[in-house]
Amino acid sequence: MPGHHRTYRSFLAETIAIGSELLVGGRSDSNSLFIAELLGSLGIEVRFKSIVGDDRDDIVQVIRTAVRRAGVVVMTGGLGPTVDDCTREAVAAVIGRRLTRRKDALDQITNRLAQWGRVPNKDQLRQARVPAGAEVLPNPVGSAPGFALYWKGAWLIALPGVPTEMQAMMREAVVPLLTTRLVRSVHRPPSPIVRLVFHTWGLPEAEVDAKLRGLVPPRSAIALGLLASPMGVVVSLTAKGGEDSQLIHALQEDVRRRLGDWIFAEGNDSMEAVVGRLLLKDGVTVAVAESCTGGLITHRLTHIPGSSAYVDRGLVCYSNRAKIDLLGVSEDLITTHGAVSREVAAAMARGIRQRAAVAIGLSVTGIAGPGGATETKPVGLVYVGLDGGEGEVLTKEFRFHGDRVAIQQRSSQAALDLLRRWLIKKNQ
């Protein structure tokens, strides 16, 4: 069935990230995740991702491989004004056409630079050259235009590597183009790829796995994914076919039922955003006293725009003296139980709540390592505390594993989850 096969390849995609800094230079390709999500909403599945340096011959080779297996090839990077930037030349070489300077591309560059009070120099004018026959894709954010062309059954799309520019162009130019020219052009357009994501905290991966056993019926094409990290276990359900998108919503309910309040967020939502909304709804303010997390909890909370409405202050009390001075923790308590103890976590939560005169005090004390362990207190021992002002202070003990960063991440997640559960329970 060559016809069937051709249609099938049409809706498979490959991303190609171009730039030598992506090969060795401490920068990872994050653009491709965004592209995969947006293409998925059109029913186009990203099956391969390639990364290649600023070498024309290497780029040519990678594009040739991509065209053989994918009907949509999205390239990012290599469209800048310097000689390193050779995506234009590579595409022209692959399809055997020359580069031509295009008036519409030139006007875009000139107009954009004029807004910034500049005129294009010789190098920037190179950016107006695209392979003959290509469509110019406008860049609503930066100066480098992109382009798209259809060749041997594949759409070749070139976008800048700057995330904000790439994202705007995907939304405003690429999605409309692929919708009218690819998706709607076929007799039976593909169903959107539906992907549902559930973020859990507090259950080990094996237990999440056990709770979900038998969830997906045999022979259904829905894929269940589990991904563990210091921030918890992420569960995903992915449906690629039309009938399965009916089933997936039934399974969504089943996942929620099976995992209950171990799920703290779904989709692109986050723990700090969820906690923020709960605080905002209650009209209460929180203050945070941190030790081993070194400001991470406060930083996560204040990451959310508008968080000044419910975050009063955060104190990082690294030294014992800071705990005594700033939170009124008694020196005796620290001497008797140690700074890393349930008692000190409770005193810290109460201290910050009273001193800040807010509704809720949240605290963490622990040993993030690699130093600081004692015979009785290992690296990874962490206490979180919450004082909601009703005379009772909640505390919880954890024994985390992992390196310093992992322990800090787990500790921040543990503290925010304690707050989340307390806010939910209070409202019941």
Next chain:
Amino acid sequence: MPGHHRTYRSFLAETIAIGSELLVGGRSDSNSLFIAELLGSLGIEVRFKSIVGDDRDDIVQVIRTAVRRAGVVVMTGGLGPTVDDCTREAVAAVIGRRLTRRKDALDQITNRLAQWGRVPNKDQLRQARVPAGAEVLPNPVGSAPGFALYWKGAWLIALPGVPTEMQAMMREAVVPLLTTRLVRSVHRPPSPIVRLVFHTWGLPEAEVDAKLRGLVPPRSAIALGLLASPMGVVVSLTAKGGEDSQLIHALQEDVRRRLGDWIFAEGNDSMEAVVGRLLLKDGVTVAVAESCTGGLITHRLTHIPGSSAYVDRGLVCYSNRAKIDLLGVSEDLITTHGAVSREVAAAMARGIRQRAAVAIGLSVTGIAGPGGATETKPVGLVYVGLDGGEGEVLTKEFRFHGDRVAIQQRSSQAALDLLRRWLIKKNQ
């Protein structure tokens, strides 16, 4: 020159990251950067990176493409115990051999699990199967062994995707194997790829570029790279050939001369580590008062193991009341100049230094956005302050662009750089 060509391909490498979560699921491949750095030290250059899901046929296709263009192919992921994990099967299919259960692999799995007080189940026993003729690579951290085999002029190496396991196996098994069997086996082994990295802060990319103009002599094979981000501009010099590694060290001195103290760190060093060492050397302690950065500065400082020796406390004073209560900033000052002002930054730095009774107070106040701007104070307006206890307070004004996260990152970098420069100057 087929012989030449063959040797050339021998020292080119490709990484293949395997796992569906890398295609769409919010996880980027960070392993490949580590692998590229380590292979580079052997003179083996990573020229291509591929990412593919848990689909056997797709993996087969990607391995076939890699073998055609690279002499070293390092795969990560897909070695786990579940049916999703099909790297073993894919490699066996590519080379046309069957999988065999190997006693050395089985012993490793059994011994590792015994350490954890467990016995291998049926799924875990699958991990002892490797393609016939492959060498088993021990995993000193986890339970899944890796394997390596030489086929049609290429080394195929399969490692687990868990970063700590992959890193240990690269260091302890793959580097020794490639050193003896590939690098030392040729008449003229390749020179190590030398890559020097300089981290700058405070100069726009165009100015860094201007300062470095004419640095690299024409026709030398040394590549100069510039990479801008909210954390500054990273400059890199990469030499791939033997003669060039002489030249690169002369250029290193030249870069240092041209960029001077705009360079805050080199190599894998970081701003927070540099500042930490300066504080430690002076035996002084810092306390931080943050507003718009929401704890990021304190978090970065305390990220460094041993930082409790020089970080006393960090306060996130989001509300005006917190600034008044905790730092003794006068209400009048805030009313007159606004919370985001040079005067309040100075008062915050002085306040935190005095209240914490430490040598140095560091402060930030600004508008990270997207809300909070006024007619005279735009999003991105940020003041940093430093009080070193000699009656004088340093302050600096910035007008940053970018989104909330970028402004927070730039602000934290600006504050730490002010502290770095002040500590260096004091010691001169």
